[in-house]
Amino acid sequence: MRLHIKFSHRIVRNPIISQVVLATKAPINILRARIDHNGGEMLLEVPDEFCKEVKKEFERYGVEVQEVKSVVEHNTDLCVDCGLCVSICPTSAFSFDTDFKLKLHEDRCVQCGLCVTSCPHGALSLVTI
Amino acid sequence: MKTIEEINQKIREGNVCVVRADEMPEIVEELGAEEAAKEVDIVTTGTFGAMCSSGVFLNFGHAEPPIKMQRIWLNDVEAYTGVAAVDAYIGATQLSETRGMEYGGAHVIEDLVLRKSVELRATAYGTDCYPRKEIRTTITIEDLNQAIMVNPRNAYQRYNAATNSTDRTLYTYMGTLLPRFGNVTFSGAGALSPLNNDPEYRTIGIGTRIFLCGARGYVIGEGTQHSPKNHFGTLMVCGNLKEMSPKFLDAATFPKYGTSLYVGIGIPIPILDADMARKTAIKDEDIKVNILDYGIASRNRPVIRTVSYAELKSGKVEINGEEVPVSPLSSYRTALEIADELKKWIERGEFFLSAPVERLPRDREFRPMKHERGVLVRDVMTSPAVTVSADANIKDVAKLIVTSGINHLPVVRNGILVGIVTSFDIAKAVAGGVEGSVEKVMTKNVVTAIPDEGIESAARKMEQHDISALPVITSGRKVIGIVTTEDISKLVGRRYS
Numbered sequence: 265m266r267l268h269i270k271f272s273h274r275i276v277r278n279p280i281i282s283q284v285v286l287a288t289k290a291p292i293n294i295l296r297a298r299i300d301h302n303g304g305e306m307l308l309e310v311p312d313e314f315c316k317e318v319k320k321e322f323e324r325y326g327v328e329v330q331e332v333k334s335v336v337e338h339n340t341d342l343c344v345d346c347g348l349c350v351s352i353c354p355t356s357a358f359s360f361d362t363d364f365k366l367k368l369h370e371d372r373c374v375q376c377g378l379c380v381t382s383c384p385h386g387a388l389s390l391v392t393i
Numbered sequence: 394m395k396t397i398e399e400i401n402q403k404i405r406e407g408n409v410c411v412v413r414a415d416e417m418p419e420i421v422e423e424l425g426a427e428e429a430a431k432e433v434d435i436v437t438t439g440t441f442g443a444m445c446s447s448g449v450f451l452n453f454g455h456a457e458p459p460i461k462m463q464r465i466w467l468n469d470v471e472a473y474t475g476v477a478a479v480d481a482y483i484g485a486t487q488l489s490e491t492r493g494m495e496y497g498g499a500h501v502i503e504d505l506v507l508r509k510s511v512e513l514r515a516t517a518y519g520t521d522c523y524p525r526k527e528i529r530t531t532i533t534i535e536d537l538n539q540a541i542m543v544n545p546r547n548a549y550q551r552y553n554a555a556t557n558s559t560d561r562t563l564y565t566y567m568g569t570l571l572p573r574f575g576n577v578t579f580s581g582a583g584a585l586s587p588l589n590n591d592p593e594y595r596t597i598g599i600g601t602r603i604f605l606c607g608a609r610g611y612v613i614g615e616g617t618q619h620s621p622k623n624h625f626g627t628l629m630v631c632g633n634l635k636e637m638s639p640k641f642l643d644a645a646t647f648p649k650y651g652t653s654l655y656v657g658i659g660i661p662i663p664i665l666d667a668d669m670a671r672k673t674a675i676k677d678e679d680i681k682v683n684i685l686d687y688g689i690a691s692r693n694r695p696v697i698r699t700v701s702y703a704e705l706k707s708g709k710v711e712i713n714g715e716e717v718p719v720s721p722l723s724s725y726r727t728a729l730e731i732a733d734e735l736k737k738w739i740e741r742g743e744f745f746l747s748a749p750v751e752r753l754p755r756d757r758e759f760r761p762m763k764h765e766r767g768v769l770v771r772d773v774m775t776s777p778a779v780t781v782s783a784d785a786n787i788k789d790v791a792k793l794i795v796t797s798g799i800n801h802l803p804v805v806r807n808g809i810l811v812g813i814v815t816s817f818d819i820a821k822a823v824a825g826g827v828e829g830s831v832e833k834v835m836t837k838n839v840v841t842a843i844p845d846e847g848i849e850s851a852a853r854k855m856e857q858h859d860i861s862a863l864p865v866i867t868s869g870r871k872v873i874g875i876v877t878t879e880d881i882s883k884l885v886g887r888r889y890s
Contacts, residue, residue: 344724348721350720352569363726364725381569381648
């Protein structure tokens with residue numbers, strides 16, 4: 265499961281991720297992180313069985329947690345199945361099926377956005393969480 | 394032996410045998426070429442990819458009072474109107490003057506096919522017969538007398554693949570090329586592509602009826618840059634835009650490059666004899682292209698390696714021992730759909746074959762542009778360059794800078810470039826009390842130039858990296874000179890004085 269966490273600038277300096285990992289023993293994978301003067305947000309990958317506990321633990325520190333279902337939108341009306349995104353994606357989130365149709369493996373996407381800026385048909389966009 | 398007329402008779406009678414090009418290798422292997430030629434009447438091909446050399450002739454009819462359009466814009470994209478009063482040619486790669494790369498001629502063409510309104514703006518100098526000097530109106534494709542697609546260069550037989558050896562991402566008509574051989578892109582449908590199935594152009598020639606973007610179209614001649622000697626044949630095609638389908642025509646924007654039009658072309662190949670059966674049994678394995686390094690901004694891009702379409706379509710190729718992901722630019726899925734659609738048209742008796750009235754040239758070669766040789770780095774560089782040894786003392790280098798007045802010193806070990814120091818690096822080191830060899834304060838990652846590089850390329854490198862000098866090196870990294878922004882400015886001064 266993917267979790268999107270959001271925290272205010274007031275707690276940016278606290279080692280919250282480490283505290284959550286120590287408390288829950290969950291093998292959390294940070295897929296993406298962004299921190300600015302307003303605070304920050306992160307996209308995390310957490311094994312399903314740890315999700316509930318991790319969420320509770322984060323919330324204890326005042327971190328907002330949201331479960332993420334969709335990370336990138338693939339508009340199949342605009343897509344022509346060229347597959348230019350296939351080699352651009354650093355996590356191999358795109359492939360062809362047996363009918364040469366483009367397939368998106370959302371579970372692999374880390375929302376880097378490279379495919380969005382490279383698609384000649386404007387068929388890909390990031391889902392704002 | 395069969396004739397095209399005999400095949401057309403079979404279409405009329407409803408007993409024609411049509412197969413898709415990708416099915417032919419197996420059929421010929423199973424039956425042999427002689428038998429396959431008896432069984433199969435027509436092989437359908439298809440390709441759907443970015444074809445920049447595409448556009449449409451438009452006729453708007455006359456305004457009241459009439460105008461002889463001198464310049465014209467459609468949704469702010471300029472079209473060429475040096476062909477009579479109210480005719481214009483809109484090219485796929487012309488960019489919008491207000492929206493830039495996100496919208497271009499290709500998008501105007503697509504909007505017309507989608508039956509959307511397009512804003513027309515034109516200016517003129519006014520004549521006795523065409524007094525009007527300006528017009529602004531809104532049109533749709535229905536308002537046009539003619540909208541004839543005429544594409545000077547389509548359906549490349551094959552096309553070289555692209556990669557990038559440099560340290561930065563490149564934005565090209567071959568798509569986004571990631572640094573340090575991060576990916577490879579290629580174009581074309583390989584063994585399904587029309588010209589690969591008739592490499593001697595026996596049946597595809599002037600007048601051949603084809604599938605063009607969902608409508609009936611025609612081959613009107615060899616395409617520009619047609620280069621059959623090395624299997625890079627191209628076609629010039631035309632068709633009625635009013636009959637085309639948005640399913641087989643698509644406007645595209647290649648980031649930081651510009652716009653292009655995805656064009657769908659399908660050509661039926663009549664299986665006249667065993668030779669044509671054999672030709673249409675071509676496989677992706679048989680079609681070889683080079684992977685070129687787009688990191689070198691020259692028309693002679695270095696060949697990284699030769700691969701077949703089969704390797705490219707596998708999604709991975711090996712470069713320098715590393716597995717590199719590969720992307721197509723063309724849609725193979727749509728290419729198959731085009732070959733299927735054409736097959737259906739023929740089987741339903743809606744599409745008949747035509748014999749070419751003239752064959753395409755088979756002996757052309759694509760030649761480079763004739764122009765004066767540009768100024769090269771070797772023409773403006775200072776040679777030999779003053780260099781310092783990697784173990785030279787910082788203080789001695791400081792003295793050298795003062796006495797010679799040179800700001801950039803390549804650092805060498807046995808004549809081989811290992812770094813560069815500027816007068817600023819040395820001043821900073823002296824002010825900070827840093828002692829010892831110059832190696833401590835030099836920049837190790839040196840941006841360099843080669844003697845045969847154009848000065849435009851050298852100037853762009855300096856601008857991109859915000860530096861003002863490039864050591865000029867040989868392929869063995871031996872320093873043979875240095876080129877600075879000053880050398881290039883002097884040249885510009887000379888040109889205008």
